Amino acid sequence: MDDRDxxxxxxxxxxxxxxxxxxxxxxDLDAFERNVAAMAALAKAxxxxxxxxxxxxxxxxxxxRQVAAGAVGVCCAKLGEAEEMAAGGIASILITSPIVSxxxxxxxxxxxxxxxxxxxxxxxxxxxKALAAATTGKALKILIDVDPGIRRTGVAxxxxxxxxxxxxxxxxxxxxxxxxxxxGRQQHIEAYAERRTEIIDRSDYMRGVIAALTEAGxxxxxxxxxxxxxxRIDIELGLLNELQAGSYIFMDRQxxxxxxxxxxxxxxxxxxxxxxxxxxxxxxxxGTIDAGFKAMATDGGPPTVLSGAPAGAAFHFMGDEHxxxxxxxxxxxxxxxxxxxxxxxxPTVNLYDFYHVVRGDTLVDLWRxxxxxxxx
Amino acid sequence: MDDRDxxxxxxxxxxxxxxxxxxxxxxDLDAFERNVAAMAALAKAxxxxxxxxxxxxxxxxxxxRQVAAGAVGVCCAKLGEAEEMAAGGIASILITSPIVSxxxxxxxxxxxxxxxxxxxxxxxxxxxKALAAATTGKALKILIDVDPGIRRTGVAxxxxxxxxxxxxxxxxxxxxxxxxxxxGRQQHIEAYAERRTEIIDRSDYMRGVIAALTEAGxxxxxxxxxxxxxxRIDIELGLLNELQAGSYIFMDRQxxxxxxxxxxxxxxxxxxxxxxxxxxxxxxxxGTIDAGFKAMATDGGPPTVLSGAPAGAAFHFMGDEHxxxxxxxxxxxxxxxxxxxxxxxxPTVNLYDFYHVVRGDTLVDLWRxxxxxxxx
Numbered sequence: 001m002d003d004r005d006x007x008x009x010x011x012x013x014x015x016x017x018x019x020x021x022x023x024x025x026x027x028d029l030d031a032f033e034r035n036v037a038a039m040a041a042l043a044k045a046x047x048x049x050x051x052x053x054x055x056x057x058x059x060x061x062x063x064x065r066q067v068a069a070g071a072v073g074v075c076c077a078k079l080g081e082a083e084e085m086a087a088g089g090i091a092s093i094l095i096t097s098p099i100v101s102x103x104x105x106x107x108x109x110x111x112x113x114x115x116x117x118x119x120x121x122x123x124x125x126x127x128x129k130a131l132a133a134a135t136t137g138k139a140l141k142i143l144i145d146v147d148p149g150i151r152r153t154g155v156a157x158x159x160x161x162x163x164x165x166x167x168x169x170x171x172x173x174x175x176x177x178x179x180x181x182x183x184g185r186q187q188h189i190e191a192y193a194e195r196r197t198e199i200i201d202r203s204d205y206m207r208g209v210i211a212a213l214t215e216a217g218x219x220x221x222x223x224x225x226x227x228x229x230x231x232r233i234d235i236e237l238g239l240l241n242e243l244q245a246g247s248y249i250f251m252d253r254q255x256x257x258x259x260x261x262x263x264x265x266x267x268x269x270x271x272x273x274x275x276x277x278x279x280x281x282x283x284x285x286x287g288t289i290d291a292g293f294k295a296m297a298t299d300g301g302p303p304t305v306l307s308g309a310p311a312g313a314a315f316h317f318m319g320d321e322h323x324x325x326x327x328x329x330x331x332x333x334x335x336x337x338x339x340x341x342x343x344x345x346x347p348t349v350n351l352y353d354f355y356h357v358v359r360g361d362t363l364v365d366l367w368r369x370x371x372x373x374x375x376x
Numbered sequence: 377m378d379d380r381d382x383x384x385x386x387x388x389x390x391x392x393x394x395x396x397x398x399x400x401x402x403x404d405l406d407a408f409e410r411n412v413a414a415m416a417a418l419a420k421a422x423x424x425x426x427x428x429x430x431x432x433x434x435x436x437x438x439x440x441r442q443v444a445a446g447a448v449g450v451c452c453a454k455l456g457e458a459e460e461m462a463a464g465g466i467a468s469i470l471i472t473s474p475i476v477s478x479x480x481x482x483x484x485x486x487x488x489x490x491x492x493x494x495x496x497x498x499x500x501x502x503x504x505k506a507l508a509a510a511t512t513g514k515a516l517k518i519l520i521d522v523d524p525g526i527r528r529t530g531v532a533x534x535x536x537x538x539x540x541x542x543x544x545x546x547x548x549x550x551x552x553x554x555x556x557x558x559x560g561r562q563q564h565i566e567a568y569a570e571r572r573t574e575i576i577d578r579s580d581y582m583r584g585v586i587a588a589l590t591e592a593g594x595x596x597x598x599x600x601x602x603x604x605x606x607x608r609i610d611i612e613l614g615l616l617n618e619l620q621a622g623s624y625i626f627m628d629r630q631x632x633x634x635x636x637x638x639x640x641x642x643x644x645x646x647x648x649x650x651x652x653x654x655x656x657x658x659x660x661x662x663g664t665i666d667a668g669f670k671a672m673a674t675d676g677g678p679p680t681v682l683s684g685a686p687a688g689a690a691f692h693f694m695g696d697e698h699x700x701x702x703x704x705x706x707x708x709x710x711x712x713x714x715x716x717x718x719x720x721x722x723p724t725v726n727l728y729d730f731y732h733v734v735r736g737d738t739l740v741d742l743w744r745x746x747x748x749x750x751x752x
Contacts, residue, residue, distance in 0.1 A: 021456075021479050021752040055696060077697045078666075080397075097666070097697055098655045100711050103397050123656055124710050152664050152694045153656040160658070184695060279474045280499055280529040282536070288528050290454075290473070293723040294751040298675040299693065317675065318528045319560060320431060320722045321453045321473055321751065334500050335476050346696045347669040350727065353749050373729050373748075375670040375697065376397040 017361045018337060022277040023295040025352040027250075027367070029359050031271035035249045038268065039231075040069040043243060046235045051075050051094060051224065053246030056346050058371025059355065060088020062249065073117065075224075075244050079104050080374030082118075083111060088370060092117035094224065096180060096244070098145065098153060100127055104376075105134045112140050119222075121145040121180050123155050125167045128174065135173030142174050143222060146181040146209050148202045154181065158212035165218035178222025179213070181206050182244065187229030188254050192262040199233045206239060228268075229258055252345040253304050270341050272349075274303065276323070278336040287332040291340065292322045294351060300344030308338035315340070350375075393737045394713060398653045399667040401728040403626075403743070405735045407647035411625050414644065415607075416445040419619055422611045427451050427470060427600065429622030432722050434747025435731065436464020438625065449493065451600075451620050455480050456750030458494075459487060464746060468493035470600065472556060472620070474521065474529060476503055480752075481510045488516050495598075497521040497556050499531045501543045504550065511549030518550050519598060522557040522585050524578045530557065534588035541594035554598025555589070557582050558620065563605030564630050568638040575609045582615060604644070605634055628721040629680050646717050648725075650679065652699070654712040663708040667716065668698045670727060676720030684714035691716070726751075 017026070043050035052066045055077035063074045063085050073092025076082035082093045092115070099108050099120055108131070112118045119141040122128055131140055144161050147154030155161045161179070168176045183202050189195040206223075213220055224242035226234040231245045247255055250272035261267040276291035287309065296303055298317060305313040305325060314326040325338055332338075342348045350372055357365040393402070419426035428442045431453035439450045439461050449468025452458035458469045468491070475484050475496055484507075488494045495517040498504055507516060520537050523530030531537045537555070544552045559578050565571040582599075589596055600618035602610040607621045623631055626648035637643040652667035663685065672679055674693060681689040681701060690702040701714055708714075718724040726748055733741040 019479060021483075022477065023752055098710075100655050101398065101653055103395060123658060126710055147658065150694070151659050151662060151700065152698050154658065156658045277477055279476050282499060282523065282530065282532045283527045286527060290752070293673060293675050293720075294726050294749075297669060298673070299669050318526070320726075322528050324527065334474075334502055344669075350670050350696075351749065351751075373670075373727065376399055376666070 017275065017358050017363055020275065020356060020363065022275050022337070023291040024275050024356050025349070025354075026273040026275060027355045027357045028271045028273060029357050029364060031269035032249060035251070035268045035271055036065060036069050039245060039248050040066075040071065042235070044070055048235065048240065049242040051242050051244055052249070053077070053096070053227075053244050054081060054085055054371065056246035056349070057249060058084070058349055058369050058374070059367050060085055060090065060370050061367040063088060063090050072242070075246070076371070078375050079107055079111070080376050081371040083107070084370040084374050086111055086115045091115050094119040094121075094143070096121055096182070098122050098124065098127055100130070102130070105130055109134050109136060109140070112138055117141070119143055119177060121153075123147070123153055123164070125164060128164065128167050128171060132171035132173045139173055139175045141177045142168055143178045143180045143224065144168075144176070144220075146179055146206060148181045148183045148206065150184050152184065158209040161209050162212050162216045162218070165213055165216065169218065176218060178220040178224060179210065181225045182227065183225070183230060184227070187227045188258060189229070190258050192259040195230060196233045196262075199230050200237065203237050203239045228255055229260060232261060232267075247345055250345045252300065253341055253343045254300050256304070256341070272342055272345050273306070274340040274342060276338050276340065278332045278334055278338065279322070281331045281334060284331055285327050285329060287325045287327050287336065287338070288318065289323050289325055289338050290321065292317055293320045296340070296342055297344050297347030297351065299347060303340035303343050306339045306341055308336055393651065393734050393739055396651065396732060396739065398651050398713070399671040400651050400732050401725070401730075402649040402651060403731045403733045404647045404649060405733050405740060407645035408625060411627070411644045411647055412441060412445050415621060415624050416442075416447065418611070420446055424611065424616065425618040427618050427620055428625070429453070429472070429603075429620045430457060430461055430747065432622035432725070433625060434460070434725055434745050434750070435743050436461055436466065436746050437743040439464060439466050448618070451622070452747075454751050455483055455487070456752050457747040459483070460746040460750050462487055462491045467491050470495040470497075470519070472497055472558070474498050474500065474503055476506070478506070481506055485510050485512060485516070488514055493517070495519055495553060497529075499523070499529055499540070501540060504540065504543050504547060508547035508549045515549055515551045517553045518544055519554045519556045519600065520544075520552070520596075522555055522582060524557045524559045524582065526561050528560065534585040537585050538588050538592045538594070541589055541592065545594065552594060554596040554600060555586065557601045558603065559601070559606060560603070563603045564634060565605070566634050568635040571606060572609045572638075575606050576613065579613050579615045604631055605636060608637060608643075623721055626721045628676065629717055629719045630676050632680070632717070648718055648721050649682070650716040650718060652714050652716065654708045654710055654714065655698070657707045657710060660707055661703055661705060663701045663703050663712065663714070664694060665699050665701055665714050666697065668693055669696045672716070672718055673720050673723030673727065675723060679716040679719050682715045682717055684712055
């Protein structure tokens with residue numbers, strides 16, 4: 001790691017976890033390694049290509065570890081993240097959102113020249129034409145994004161998918177390689193049976209889209225999608241041949257509340273933590289910690305208090321810098337460390353430049369989050 | 377600006393605003409300059425020291441412009457932000473949250489040696505002792521933080537303030553210089569009269585604390601606090617002699633909904649914008665833009681659509697990368713630029729490395745957000 005990177009806020013990077021400046025984003029390396037190995041083993045046993053979504057971690061070191069464990073490459077949500085993963089040595093990248101502006105398309109073509117296997121989704125005929133017009137020598141691999149009913153991205157019908165495949169086939173410079181469908185809304189349905197019912201319904205719809213494409217002469221080689229919440233169901237149903245799950249490496253409060261395995265368990269271990277410190281405690285039973293909106297994304301609600309206060313203690317956001325923890329009868333001493341499980345991992349990671357990687361209470365590494373803020 | 381800083385995501389930094397990669401955080405320089413000048417003039421006319429809160433912008437260039445316009449220095453919420461402002465040439469900094477860990481206290485003492493005028497708040501006797509024990513040559517200026525009833529930080533009573541002042545006075549290395557009280561909860565009360573009633577009540581309480589301190593021989597020289605929401609009322613009441621307002625430079629949806637002036641107007645102009653692009657539009661009347669949880673903090677609710685779609689069009693967050701805009705009857709073309717006013721400026725700024733500074737539709741500068749992520 002470059003010395004220039006070790007700013008003052010990263011001092012005490014060696015030694016005890018307890019001596020770190022707070023708030024600090026931690027990876028519990030033992031739990032992380034178990035998660036990476038478990039998903040890799042499951043994908044292998046299921047004869048499924050694993051392409052973990054790097055929007056969860058935004059970190060080339062983690063992407064390299066996932067590939068070393070058997071992943072075929074990674075997904076990236078945005079072009080900027082893909083550029084960072086490519087710079088970090090990842091040779092196979094799927095960009096899971098459409099790239100539409102002339103500026104971004106020019107960068108996409110450059111990236112396609114730089115790595116062996118770049119793929120990008122699209123859902124629009126004009127966009128297909130713009131991409132084709134920008135290609136230079138090497139063809140660009142294209143997946144058609146199919147909307148499973150979220151109305152976020154993706155073609156809205158089998159007919160639209162076929163029309164788009166015909167357009168792609170007629171354009172020089174584009175190679176149609178498959179389809180993507182991501183059931184984002186279903187990932188966090190807490191009850192397994194309810195989630196399974198919905199995924200069966202959406203997979204039936206997707207089978208129809210694939211049948212229409214196949215009938216028109218565009219049988220998709222790659223059928224990519226799925227997430228941490230639904231991957232066991234996706235494996236059971238057997239429609240996908242490539243899995244995009246990402247959050248399993250860390251888990252977060254939202255996924256910990258889900259019965260992911262169908263056996264009442266999340267299936268993976270909490271590996272992403274925040275250590276914060278009590279900085280004020282002038283009201284009996286309350287402690288103010290140094291973690292607020294700047295330390296955690298708020299779209300997923302409050303974090304879970306794991307230790308340093310009674311486990312499961314209530315947490316209330318108190319603005320940009322602070323959170324209030326209910327300690328019960330006793331007030332905490334100033335400086336007490338409170339450990340939190342994050343509410344929603346992806347946008348929380350987007351607030352930090354580094355992971356502080358720990359085994360037990362020892363800091364063993366710093367991993368740069370190269371993709372942080374690279375949302376364009 | 378160092379060439380190393382111009383990553384691929386910052387290409388097209390010259391020329392038209394419309395050619396920028398999106399999502400992009402913009403400062404409307406005309407509006408920004410009006411806001412900076414207006415608050416500086418008001419503070420001067422009111423014989424009030426202006427110490428704008430840099431937690432809003434986290435940017436040394438903006439801090440330097442505020443000082444050039446008459447500010448005595450800036451406030452910082454966290455030590456890491458203060459270190460960045462000091463590195464950027466700001467000579468007078470007040471840290472508005474307690475600094476408690478041994479590691480952070482060591483950094484604080486170093487910072488005190490580095491700049492002419494560092495001040496820090498505290499609210500705890502043990503913390504006062506720890507700070508005193510760490511000072512080396514130069515004394516550390518201390519303000520007592522008084523809780524106006526938020527229960528976030530601050531002493532909880534006049535008696536506690538006096539006891540703390542006595543402790544500070546008895547310790548070598550600490551100079552008691554004043555008090556801070558920040559009525560955070562009241563800043564966003566939309567109706568002026570209701571906000572005024574509450575601030576009158578809280579100011580009466582604070583007068584009692586100041587009287588108790590004065591009677592005990594600790595008359596505070598500095599009485600610092602206030603914010604964009606209450607500063608007109610603070611000026612009317614005359615209790616503060618230093619004003620910490622920060623958000624006035626940018627404004628955001630939350631403050632735009634407040635009658636800040638008492639005359640039905642926010643009083644400052646919207647100067648912080650996000651340009652995003654439509655990346656998908658397969659459902660009539662809907663457009664998906666490339667701005668979600670990674671582009672805007674969500675604690676303040678949705679952003680306001682200003683242009684590119686019908687003004688005031690509804691916005692729904694669609695996950696980490698995307699937002700859905702309701703366009704009404706027509707569907708937007710792919711690539712259409714949609715301009716948003718941010719919901720809550722401080723944590724939104726914390727997501728970006730640079731401001732793209734525009735006059736009208738021309739990009740005129742890039743300002744680094746040095747304090748982004750420096751929350752420890």
